[in-house]
Amino acid sequence: MAGPRASVAAHEVLAVIFQVRQQRLSVLLWRRARPPYEGAWVLPGGRLGATEGLDESIRRQLAQKVDVRDLTHLEQLETRGDPERHPADRTLATSYLGLVPADTDPATPEDTAWHPAPDPPPMGFDHAAIMRAGRRRLRAKLSYTNIGFALAPREFTMSELSGYYRAALGHDVAATNLRRVLLRRGQIEETGESVPSGRSGGRPAALFRFRARELEITDAFAVLRPPSRE
Amino acid sequence: MAGPRASVAAHEVLAVIFQVRQQRLSVLLWRRARPPYEGAWVLPGGRLGATEGLDESIRRQLAQKVDVRDLTHLEQLETRGDPERHPADRTLATSYLGLVPADTDPATPEDTAWHPAPDPPPMGFDHAAIMRAGRRRLRAKLSYTNIGFALAPREFTMSELSGYYRAALGHDVAATNLRRVLLRRGQIEETGESVPSGRSGGRPAALFRFRARELEITDAFAVLRPPSRE
DNA sequence: TCAAAAGTGTTCCATCTACACCCATGT
DNA sequence: ACATGGGTGTAGATGGAACACTTTTGA
Structure with a gap:
């Protein structure tokens, strides 16, 4: 009945930050300076702090590390915990979808850059898959x-x-x-x-x-809607 | 620039298991035997093992602890990491939505029971909120x-x-x-x-x-669909 | 022959796409 | 004037809800 010994895995938070730049959907990526995946591009993020909530943590990291503060939307995407996803240590990652309005230009540091979301550069870890999940989510919610x-x-x-x-x-x-x-x-x-x-x-x-600047579902029940009269 | 010290929080997996029983949507809950929330009902689940993936872990726990093996569907719901969500130690929880077909009757142990999902008993931790998220997800996907x-x-x-x-x-x-x-x-x-x-x-x-027994999106693009002719 | 439950036909309505046409402005 | 881009009107298509009607069975 006893399962495997409990894990004390590290936990990180990541963000898929999208912005429409020059008519293209772009994603903010970070260039990794050390192995593994040295030189590859990864999603911005980092370790969860000991006393932080998840949302709080990703907001802090985006503000500190890539100077992105004016997110108009942020929502959780998914959590990945495959033991193989990080080649060295076991690391769980909770990812977020973040959006920046088209008219702002956050001053991002040297080692980050905007890349076309449909055609990203080689990305480290499972970050390309996470980015695709973000795109799917965005597309669906636009509907x-x-x-x-x-x-x-x-x-x-x-x-x-x-x-x-x-x-x-x-x-x-x-x-x-x-x-x-x-x-x-x-x-x-x-x-x-x-x-x-x-x-x-x-x-x-x-x-x-x-009219609203918070997420609202405006077209629920596209189908199988409740009867109009009781 | 340095954030708070990195966390080594415990990580658990939880499942919102639904089944339609006697014409009602029911959720499988577990009665807690010890504090905190002693006597309250909680979602089945437990600690993530050191070498397990998340999906793997929830499947193992459901099989071992509540003898639920014949899930027809399982998908990740969300991860909660609010430092306050567990009164004693810091614990992150990744939850899943699982479905059991109406014609099976898993032999669940003594301390678990099916409860009406729209009107559940008092639940411990933030599990009531997680259960509601599961219901919303199920309702939306039925559409x-x-x-x-x-x-x-x-x-x-x-x-x-x-x-x-x-x-x-x-x-x-x-x-x-x-x-x-x-x-x-x-x-x-x-x-x-x-x-x-x-x-x-x-x-x-x-x-x-x-016709299929795997999740398929059959009604994407309810609106804002791509033009039919280029 | 009647009640009950399943299935079909049909109408209505909401909502989206496509496209022709009209409007306001600069050169 | 006319080119250019924005805006309106409208027809067609789609797809779901509602409901009357028909079919097939048991008693």
């Missing part, structure tokens, strides 16, 4: 939540917003329909302002904002 | 995946199946529409057999089975 608020600046035109969606989803998103879908769902509203057209002319674009 | 296969026996009539859905979702599910939805999505198929009607008469019910 049924208001998570777009975390990718977009506070105010934006519809064509800008459709650019963020396109980058994150990996396929075209028609601004004209996106506008109606998000308006109907009550996710966005017009600010009343508009942006003067550029040098090539065109009608000035209206400015929108997300 | 867009074939996860019903894990609640239902291998073969079933549509009215039985709608009973499992009703129990898990907490609202009525019309067998007639469920049939068409799941057929259209290719989740289920007729076996060709049928069940003789009971003593009160009625047309014999056709038997169905799920």
Whole structure:
């Protein structure tokens, strides 16, 4: 009945930080300075402190180590504990998905860089798989939540917003329909302002904002919804 | 720049095991024999072994401790690491969602029992919150995946199946529409057999089975789907 | 022949995509 | 004027809910 002897594994927290940069979904990676996987790129993070909560820890590490403080969204992704995932010591890793709005440019240190999420450089450990899990999560949530608020600046035109969606989803998103879908769902509203057209002319674009800046599920029960009348 | 001293927290794995029993969604709980939370109900689980993976560990503990071996589905839920979640020592917990089909009756030991998931007894630690997370996950996945296969026996009539859905979702599910939805999505198929009607008469019910017995997403892109033509 | 349970046909409705067309602005 | 980009109107497609009706059985 007694199981194997209890583990005192190290625990680390990691973050998949996405931002839309130049129309592409980008992920913040860190270059490893020492073995194992020296020279490979890894997700930012580090050891869980003795008295920290998990969320607290990843926020601290992002602030201290890669100077990312203005996350608009952060949620837990998954925990990996395969004994083989770290070649030397046993290490469990809890990963997070974090989003940075497109209009900020966090001053990240020398050894970190933004990489295209669809086509990342060689990554150490199981971090490539974790990053893919983050992308899947983001894509799924764009469909049924208001998570777009975390990718977009506070105010934006519809064509800008459709650019963020396109980058994150990996396929075209028609601004004209996106506008109606998000308006109907009550996710966005017009600010009343508009942006003067550029040098090539065109009608000035209206400015929108997300009505909430916290994650909300706006399209639950896409199917198998409860009966409308009791 | 240096963070707090690294933690050597204990790590445990827990499982939210659901089964539909007598038309109700039920969760398998364990009665704690010693403090803290002596006498309260908790999720089954235990310490992660030094050389085990997380999935491996929860499977082992369920088999050893509550004699649950025939899980049709198991997936990771979340990891909690709040320093306050365990009154004495620091303990991280990774939880899983596990499903047992309605036609099995695992022989569980004395100190465990099935409880109604919507109305559980007082639970220790943060286990009530974890259980709710499991319910939410199950409900959501019933909507867009074939996860019903894990609640239902291998073969079933549509009215039985709608009973499992009703129990898990907490609202009525019309067998007639469920049939068409799941057929259209290719989740289920007729076996060709049928069940003789009971003593009160009625047309014999056709038997169905799920076509796959692994989780598949059958209704991704409910919205914001990629353009059909390039 | 009647009640009961399963299954089918059909209508309605919500919601998304596609696309033609209209609007406001710069050159 | 006309090119350019934004915005509106609308038709079509999809897919699920509701519900009346039909089918098949037992008593």
